[in-house]
Amino acid sequence: MPELPEVETTRRGIEPHLLGRTVSRVIVRNRQLRWPVPARLDATLRGQRIAHVRRRGKYLLLGFEQGSLILHLGMSGSLRILPVSQPGEKHEHVEWQLDDGHCLRLRDPRRFGAVLWTRRDPLEHRLLAHLGPEPLSEAFDGDGLHTRAAGRRQAVKPFLMDSRIVVGVGNIYASEALFLAGIHPRRAAGRISLARCRQLATAIKQVLAEAIEQGGTTLRDFTDSNGRPGYFKQRLNVYGRAGESCPRCGQPIRQQVIGQRASYYCPRCQK
DNA sequence: ACTGGCTCCTGAGGGC
DNA sequence: TGCCCTCAGGAGCCAG
Numbered sequence: 301m302p303e304l305p306e307v308e309t310t311r312r313g314i315e316p317h318l319l320g321r322t323v324s325r326v327i328v329r330n331r332q333l334r335w336p337v338p339a340r341l342d343a344t345l346r347g348q349r350i351a352h353v354r355r356r357g358k359y360l361l362l363g364f365e366q367g368s369l370i371l372h373l374g375m376s377g378s379l380r381i382l383p384v385s386q387p388g389e390k391h392e393h394v395e396w397q398l399d400d401g402h403c404l405r406l407r408d409p410r411r412f413g414a415v416l417w418t419r420r421d422p423l424e425h426r427l428l429a430h431l432g433p434e435p436l437s438e439a440f441d442g443d444g445l446h447t448r449a450a451g452r453r454q455a456v457k458p459f460l461m462d463s464r465i466v467v468g469v470g471n472i473y474a475s476e477a478l479f480l481a482g483i484h485p486r487r488a489a490g491r492i493s494l495a496r497c498r499q500l501a502t503a504i505k506q507v508l509a510e511a512i513e514q515g516g517t518t519l520r521d522f523t524d525s526n527g528r529p530g531y532f533k534q535r536l537n538v539y540g541r542a543g544e545s546c547p548r549c550g551q552p553i554r555q556q557v558i559g560q561r562a563s564y565y566c567p568r569c570q571k
Numbered sequence: 572a573c574t575g576g577c578t579c580c581t582g583a584g585g586g587c
Numbered sequence: 588t589g590c591c592c593t594c595a596g597g598a599g600c601c602a603g
Binding site for chain 2: 332333334374375376391408409410411412452453454458559560
Binding site: 302303334358372373374375376410412413427461462463470471560561562 | 595596597598599
């Protein structure tokens, strides 16, 4: 399940292979993703040069001369650079062929991902226009978090996963950051002190930055057809570890569903 | 303005 | 060995 670190790692992995390349052909094998893949994508993109590869939240933005592709990996999507001659695999729904004999392929078994095209500034697109700050930027800090949380009774974990508050904090890293900050996932967002909001913001930055570093080593080679990454489970303190000992105090870690999502926490360390 | 619940989909994992 | 059932999970969307 790609969270922000995996999306950023993907961006870094594909960028050098795409910059300055021209699309020679687009093949859409299955257009039924979260939204239908735009019709005539091949006609739209053919001959256009890729000017930049950016990321906003978990969206990847491929900038062309006449518009931008907006890509989302959903929860099972992945992008790889392969030789065009490489035989296709199951669930490879879209292929962008480049002028150097390689192609970018989107594989997405669960098809929660998205491929959209816009001729305007992608940051103004309705899916992106109202996103909260990037967690690793200076625009995101504990003071801002505290302000946004004021008066809200929603549990802090789903609050953190709301992309209008901050982007890119998915289910796994929300649990991890709350553990680091010592905050119970069910605590009302509006009942966290400024000092603890600052700790929480720091924890979010730390967890995501560390995961990106990990991703950088795990997902090194995007041209390797065998390079499916494992997830960074070895680094996780609480996620997926119900019943195991808390690494800080030894208490058994608990699992609880909060906002329809599995949440993991230490009942002793997190208040 | 908030909040919780539903939805899309497939593969994994458990039970028998 | 295989079949069936259940469930996870990002995030937009809608109802209350």
